[in-house]
Amino acid sequence: MNEAPPPGGLRGWYADPRRPAGQRWWDGDTWTVATRPDPALAPPDPYEGLELAPGHNNAAIAGLGIGLVSLAWNPVGLLGIAGLALSLLGKRRVTTWVRENYRPSGGRIATWGLVVAGISTTFTLLTQGFFR
Incomplete structure (x- = not known):
């Protein structure tokens, strides 16, 4: 230079x-x-000054975990559907915490749970012949 x-x-x-x-x-x-x-020049933190959420987002964690397991073993798509449901509950919990003026946690985990469980469920349903 x-x-x-x-x-x-x-x-x-x-x-x-x-x-x-x-x-x-x-x-x-x-x-x-x-x-x-x-x-x-960094954008400001939208949750600056907010108290941490009271507790963990266990639904999001469980949704991602079950979604990952469903990639390997997903009988009739049930585990994938359970992962989707728990991940949606995790997303709902994040929304509730934001509405109650807490710093949310687990939003990205819940999103990844939705993605992984959605892919697993779709693949399982396609290979099992549910979509003909």
Whole structure:
């Protein structure tokens, strides 16, 4: 890089001369290849200052777990359907916590549970001949 050194020349993160929305590490002698987004430009946390949700999202965890098991063994699609139902309950719990002004937890787990259990159930129903 032929860019000028930062003012002061001390090691640290500085505005990236190549990418205005990021930062680049100056090692004291040269610019390195290490970059990161500028923390000052990060979007604000929508749940900043909210208290943590009271408890765990066990339905979301169970939905993902059963969804993963159903990928290997899913008799007549029942495990996949159970995984879908529990993941939906987990999503509902996240919505309830947001409505009650708590910082939600388990939303991504519930989403992955829906995806995995949905794929497993669809595959099982297709291979078992339910859709003819």
